[in-house]
Amino acid sequence: MKELLSGNEAVARGVYEAGVKLAAAYPGTPSTEILETLAARYRSVYSQWSPNEKVAFEVGIGASLGGARTLVAMKHVGVNVAADPLMTFAYTGVNGGFVLVSADDPEMHSSQNEQDNRYLARFAQIPFLEPADSQEAKEMVKLAYDISEEFDTPVMLRLTTRISHTKGIVELNDPITPEEKKFKKDPAKYVMVPANAKVRHKIVVERLEKLRDHSENTPLNYAELNGSKVGIITGGVAYQYAREVAPDFDYFKIGFGNPLPLQKITDFVNAHETVLVVEELEPYYEEQLKAVGLKVEGKKFFGKLGELSPYRVALGMKEAGVVAEISHPEIDAESLFPRPPVLCPGCPHRGVFMALRKLKVAVTGDIGCYTLGTLKPLNALDTCICMGASIGSAIGMEKVQGAEKGVVAVIGDSTFFHSGITGLLDAVYNQSNVTVMILDNRATAMTGGQEHPGTGRTLMGEKVSHVDIPTLVKAMGVKNVREVDAYNYKETLAVIEEEIAREGPSVILTSRPCVLMPKRIMDEPYVVDLELCNGCSACFRISCPAIAAATETNKYGHPKAVIDPTLCTGCTLCAQICPEECIILKSQFVKA
Amino acid sequence: MSENKFDILIVGVGGQGVLLASEIISAVALRAGFDVKKSEVHGMSQRGGVVTSHVKIADKVYSPTIAQGQADIIMAFEQAEGLRAINWMKKDGIAIISRTTLIPAIVTSSKELHYPEDPIAAAKAKAAKVISVDADDIARELGNPRVVNTILLGVASNYLPFSVADWTEAMKSKIKERFVEINLTAFERGRSIKLDTVKA
Ligand SMILES: Cc1ncc(C[n+]2csc(CCOP(=O)(O)OP(=O)(O)O)c2C)c(N)n1
Numbered sequence: 001m002k003e004l005l006s007g008n009e010a011v012a013r014g015v016y017e018a019g020v021k022l023a024a025a026y027p028g029t030p031s032t033e034i035l036e037t038l039a040a041r042y043r044s045v046y047s048q049w050s051p052n053e054k055v056a057f058e059v060g061i062g063a064s065l066g067g068a069r070t071l072v073a074m075k076h077v078g079v080n081v082a083a084d085p086l087m088t089f090a091y092t093g094v095n096g097g098f099v100l101v102s103a104d105d106p107e108m109h110s111s112q113n114e115q116d117n118r119y120l121a122r123f124a125q126i127p128f129l130e131p132a133d134s135q136e137a138k139e140m141v142k143l144a145y146d147i148s149e150e151f152d153t154p155v156m157l158r159l160t161t162r163i164s165h166t167k168g169i170v171e172l173n174d175p176i177t178p179e180e181k182k183f184k185k186d187p188a189k190y191v192m193v194p195a196n197a198k199v200r201h202k203i204v205v206e207r208l209e210k211l212r213d214h215s216e217n218t219p220l221n222y223a224e225l226n227g228s229k230v231g232i233i234t235g236g237v238a239y240q241y242a243r244e245v246a247p248d249f250d251y252f253k254i255g256f257g258n259p260l261p262l263q264k265i266t267d268f269v270n271a272h273e274t275v276l277v278v279e280e281l282e283p284y285y286e287e288q289l290k291a292v293g294l295k296v297e298g299k300k301f302f303g304k305l306g307e308l309s310p311y312r313v314a315l316g317m318k319e320a321g322v323v324a325e326i327s328h329p330e331i332d333a334e335s336l337f338p339r340p341p342v343l344c345p346g347c348p349h350r351g352v353f354m355a356l357r358k359l360k361v362a363v364t365g366d367i368g369c370y371t372l373g374t375l376k377p378l379n380a381l382d383t384c385i386c387m388g389a390s391i392g393s394a395i396g397m398e399k400v401q402g403a404e405k406g407v408v409a410v411i412g413d414s415t416f417f418h419s420g421i422t423g424l425l426d427a428v429y430n431q432s433n434v435t436v437m438i439l440d441n442r443a444t445a446m447t448g449g450q451e452h453p454g455t456g457r458t459l460m461g462e463k464v465s466h467v468d469i470p471t472l473v474k475a476m477g478v479k480n481v482r483e484v485d486a487y488n489y490k491e492t493l494a495v496i497e498e499e500i501a502r503e504g505p506s507v508i509l510t511s512r513p514c515v516l517m518p519k520r521i522m523d524e525p526y527v528v529d530l531e532l533c534n535g536c537s538a539c540f541r542i543s544c545p546a547i548a549a550a551t552e553t554n555k556y557g558h559p560k561a562v563i564d565p566t567l568c569t570g571c572t573l574c575a576q577i578c579p580e581e582c583i584i585l586k587s588q589f590v591k592a
Numbered sequence: 593m594s595e596n597k598f599d600i601l602i603v604g605v606g607g608q609g610v611l612l613a614s615e616i617i618s619a620v621a622l623r624a625g626f627d628v629k630k631s632e633v634h635g636m637s638q639r640g641g642v643v644t645s646h647v648k649i650a651d652k653v654y655s656p657t658i659a660q661g662q663a664d665i666i667m668a669f670e671q672a673e674g675l676r677a678i679n680w681m682k683k684d685g686i687a688i689i690s691r692t693t694l695i696p697a698i699v700t701s702s703k704e705l706h707y708p709e710d711p712i713a714a715a716k717a718k719a720a721k722v723i724s725v726d727a728d729d730i731a732r733e734l735g736n737p738r739v740v741n742t743i744l745l746g747v748a749s750n751y752l753p754f755s756v757a758d759w760t761e762a763m764k765s766k767i768k769e770r771f772v773e774i775n776l777t778a779f780e781r782g783r784s785i786k787l788d789t790v791k792a
Contacts, residue, residue: 002622004622004628030633109633110633133629133656161633162656162657163656165631165633166631167618167628167629167630167631168628168629168656169622169627240654240655240656241654241655241657243654244654244655244659309659309660310655310657310659310660310662311659311660311661314659327661327662329660329661329679329680330661330682330683331661331678331681331683332718333678334675334676334678334679334708336672336675336676336708337672337696337698337699337705337706337707339640339641339673339696340696340698341606341639342639342640342641342698343639344639344640369639372639375698376698376701377697377698377702537701540700540701543697543698543701545696545697547700548700549695549700566737
């Protein structure tokens, strides 16, 4: 049977077909749908959201040592969080097969950096496989389990956004039942104290040599010969771009990327006049090939920033002199206003940023929907580094008194559970005067509203008790814990002001849920009385998608405002800040 | 457009149903026996930002994304987004643009940024085959503002090699049962709109 599946859905299918017993992850674009698909469609696989990637990875280690085939999945930066267990699990090796999915995001469609995690696989000295479409993604998952068990190593499956989020045709197979295994005590293998780890490190080095042989022989690394003098070495989605632009060249496609099949590639290079390496992001292949003296070029022509595309590959090939003519766009681009993402109408984060903007404090930010508070016209979030960084950075800035009007850390609930708790412990322990705002909308909203320890539900839909954030932070020793209704602008403003002035760490929690999750919230909409509206544009500056410019203008030609009743959720924030008090409930509006 | 290759770029604003439209086109293509890939970016862009979906249909598809300047058809659910994407299209490609206007807060709150006077006219100045569709008006007339995407699919169906029966089956497989009827009507309305009918 054939089905149209995204790369992520295909990975989930492969996991099911490989007889995997446990899958653990923390959401992150572009990896999220792997676990969502497992929970929705393949319920024979126990799957769970963990609070962060490190814990997910460690849950995975336990499952593997317990004898089960295991999947852990995360976005590229998630692997940084899980790097600690990864580096040493590479030493112990597995019991049941273990696959780590790293979904990289070239172009940073939804990420804070575009690191190339092929280097992390090499750093950990583990193999990685890289598919070029959905069908390969599914098949490589199954092969990865075989490799993991045969060579006693965790294996990385490296995806990129265009693989994860492209749908293609996939042939489905039946699931297999892997051999039953249980945990066997083996301290020399699993207890990484120095004496044992020294022995294991040697095994890792020997394993890498065996994997090198495997890399030379696996059908995942293959040459596609068309009788051309030009050879292209490529892998992943870059293969598809090159293949489309130059169907007549010879290709060496790398599907098993660490260690590289250097002998096979040397033969390929020697058989061609010109050889180009077409790879996205870093010169991972190119540098290793140049290091063994092979005459290849790549980054010089294709660049290392952002995503490749058929057009970029064509331009690079032309520059390299291997193609004479390429098709250029015939129509000129139009330069237009930008359309960045915005907080939804009724988003409870909006009131917080209106207040923070007013107070002109330094705002150390974090990652989530609320990061959008940095954009014009809100302009009220000043830093964003990685998940959990808001609190630590606020402490440092406050210790050196680096912010004139004080510093406030802003962090979402899912991010607080992920890696904010330890930052807050630091604030308590080191007696920092920071104010930490936990924007508790009871969802992991940015990635699509996944459950987390505060929502009272698991990935597979079980009802569980939820972690109560006020109780938790009080138990950690925070004395000043306040709750505010972020739909109440004046109250929010006043509470933040009080807590900034107060000695010691403070926590301010917002209480309104996400307007989209779990159910869309719609209250009675508001309307603008155009007779009273004087076009001051104060409501435009709260950046609500429901508020638009009216055709009617004031005497200076500035537009008055209108509210789209199908988008307005009735959150009341615009009505609270309108100086003319001309924004009123629809039912109370009487036309003069 | 070459015999057996159709590169379709669908653009709009988060929440307009771009992804459902590309889902339906891909399902029709699969049903008609073509190879198909469709690529889009989820995440940040769905919070009211630009949403772009690439649908590639051919006997064998390699790249998941369309080469810049090579789209055969552009479908735009918002007119400024249609204009923004126009350089992705071949000179003789067909642009199907809904007269929908969505002005973001970043423009309304700014003195420097402007929404173009008439995006469709600007698109017509750049490309010969631009079909402007009053999809909002038609949708309102049909009694459901959410069928704009199927109206545009109906227009596009005139330029794609799939039977109405295949389109109908694909829509039935992707749309909730109680909305199928109205979407089929919307599709038919769209199908009556062609280059020559709007030129007149
Ligand atoms: C290490 C890491 N893992 C995952 C992500 C992806 N990610 C970005 S924001 C976010 C969740 C934010 O949820 P929350 O803090 O509750 O804020 P909300 O979006 O609900 O406002 C996730 C999972 C990431 N950027 N970094």
